[in-house]
Amino acid sequence: MKSVTGTRALVRLALRLDRVRLTVWIVGLAVMPMGTAANYVKLYPTQADLDAVSGVLANPSLVALSGPLFAKSIGALTTWKIGATEFILVALMSLLTVVRHTRTEEETGRLELIGATVVGRRAPLTAALIVAGIANLAIAALAALGLMATGLPVAGSVAFGLATALVGILFAAVAATTAQLTRSGRAASGIASAVLAGAYLLRAVGDTGPTWLTWLSPLGWALHLRPYADERWSVAGLFVGFMVLFAAAGYALVARRDMGAGLLPERLGPAEAAPSLRxxxxxxxxxxxxxxxxxxxxxxxxxxxxxxxxxxxxxxxxxxxxxxxxxxxxxxxxxxxxxxxxxxxxxxxxxxxxxxxxxxxxxxxxxxxxxxxxxxxxxxxxxxxxxxxxxxxxxxxxxxxxxxxxxxxxxxxxxxxxxxxxxxxxxxxxxxxxxxxxxxxxxxxxxxxxxxxxxxxxxxxxxxxxxxxxxxxxxxxxxxxxxxxxxxxxxxxxxxxxxxxxxxxxxxxxxxxxxxxxxxxxxxxxxxx
Incomplete structure (x- = not known):
């Protein structure tokens, strides 16, 4: 327990520092699904309209862009339109938040000063994950309430909010690992973002080709939780398993390296710069x-x-x-x-x-x-x-x-x-x-x-x-x-x-x-x- 001493104070500090940034993220990501659903209610007032557009959205090119449409309903159409965008943005918010309060703070030297006080070695990482988790849960709750306010079913709205939070928290855990690998916050964010980009491409290819590729992508899992289309709650187990895996890796690695160092080997440069570097x-x-x-x-x-x-x-x-x-x-x-x-x-x-x-x-x-x-x-x-x-x-x-x-x-x-x-x-x-x-x-x-x-x-x-x-x-x-x-x-x-x-x-x-x-x-x- 000593390794997480000071976590509460660091959480309060991070929330204070990010109060404007996280508020913008939370409000924006919570409003997007509700606004999309409200406008689709106006665009497709009858089931005949929904049937017509559903046939069009089965086209492989559109499936590659946004994923499959699992049902002929306003809720399913909303998930198709905004789901991939929502999941990508919440993943970016989460990974940037975790890297900012771990590796970036360490890179600038501020974390070393904090570590000289009564703060445990794993407290900064724990605080960063808690802050990211709070933001994701807030987005999930507000998004679900907003979707329900437009008249969409409760179960589907909860499933959409849950999928959003699970994607965000999973990529927070991914960032917890990448933050231990390099000395640079920019590089840590870049590696985590590359994982996100790979997840999108795997989903795009898998949804139009070999379907097993979709199940290698967290974005594919989120869509196949199938909000508003006979929800598959068991898919959440995949997220939980990999969250635990990446978070555990982050906690194990943070104790195995020196402050300010990364685990990836660094090539030492020559004692004198080459003419090409002058x-x-x-x-x-x-x-x-x-x-x-x-x-x-x-x-x-x-x-x-x-x-x-x-x-x-x-x-x-x-x-x-x-x-x-x-x-x-x-x-x-x-x-x-x-x-x-x-x-x-x-x-x-x-x-x-x-x-x-x-x-x-x-x-x-x-x-x-x-x-x-x-x-x-x-x-x-x-x-x-x-x-x-x-x-x-x-x-x-x-x-x-x-x-x-x-x-x-x-x-x-x-x-x-x-x-x-x-x-x-x-x-x-x-x-x-x-x-x-x-x-x-x-x-x-x-x-x-x-x-x-x-x-x-x-x-x-x-x-x-x-x-x-x-x-x-x-x-x-x-x-x-x-x-x-x-x-x-x-x-x-x-x-x-x-x-x-x-x-x-x-x-x-x-x-x-x-x-x-x-x-x-x-x-x-x-x-x-």
């Missing part, structure tokens, strides 16, 4: 290359899987008009396949924007870690230092989108036996997302330069942008509200004609935000706590 850009490459290469592999696979799945959209028979409206709103009006491709690459663009923000916020991490101060004591200027990192945020994102476009174009072209005709169209659909990601990079630079303590708000910008773009129309929000998302202004290629004006304006906004941030960075003190 510039800010070369140093930035060493810092960013692991993250960039990991994202590159993930986007290559995602583009190939989703590009291959797009060919099946052409087999849709008598599509429901509301579904057609939703797809064309997301992806243009030149046919469902083009609309599907545009929607898919819109999602890939928002996914790549997560790398953009990670790479941009590396500036702030270097500052708070004390590394920037050392570097700037040399002849390196502030703008040169900032530019060395922003090169990888901006051009690295371009590389990721191009990679997804290349594999997506090859996969889709091979499926329709027209690689030459489709490759360029699909690649263009990927690259046109780039200016919107740069707006978020500009937001991150502006926050770092003008309000450095609020730098992580850039993540909120991405989440809000994604929710407005994906769900704004479904929720019936005014167009000017949806237009607050930079992704709402991206031309819907390949289904619509390319329009240069919105692209130019997105670049102008990105440049303006970035310039304001760089001016602020030149003028303020470094470091700023």
């Amino acid at each position: 510039s800010p850009l070369a140093l930035a490459w060493r810092l960013h290359r692991g993250l960039l290469l990991g994202w590159l592999v993930a986007l290559l696979l995602t583009g190939a899987v989703m590009g291959g799945a797009a060919a099946g959209v052409a087999d849709l028979k008598s599509p429901n008009q509301q579904l057609t409206d939703i797809l064309t709103r997301m992806g243009g009006s030149a046919g469902l396949t083009d609309a599907f491709l545009a929607a898919i690459f819109g999602i890939i663009g928002m996914t790549a924007a997560a790398y953009t923000i990670q790479a941009t916020l590396r500036l702030r991490q270097e500052e708070t870690g004390g590394h920037a101060e050392v570097l700037l004591a040399t002849p390196v200027g502030r703008l040169g230092w900032a530019a060395s990192h922003l090169v990888f945020a901006l051009l690295g994102t371009a590389l990721l989108l191009a990679a997804a476009g290349v594999t997506g174009g090859l996969a889709y072209g091979a499926q329709v036996h027209d690689i030459g005709g489709q490759f360029g169209r699909v690649l263009g659909a990927a690259l046109v997302q780039l200016p919107a990601t740069w707006v978020l990079a500009g937001l991150g630079v502006a926050l770092i330069g003008l309000a450095p303590r609020l730098g992580t708000v850039a993540w909120a910008g991405l989440i809000v942008s994604a929710l407005l773009f994906e769900l704004g129309a479904l929720f019936g929000l005014s167009q000017w509200v949806v237009d607050l998302s930079p992704f709402a202004h991206v031309p819907k290629l390949p289904g619509s004609a390319f329009a240069a004006t919105p692209v130019v304006w997105l670049i102008v906004v990105a440049v303006a935000l970035g310039a304001a941030g760089l001016v602020g960075l030149r003028r303020r003190d470094i470091p700023t706590a």
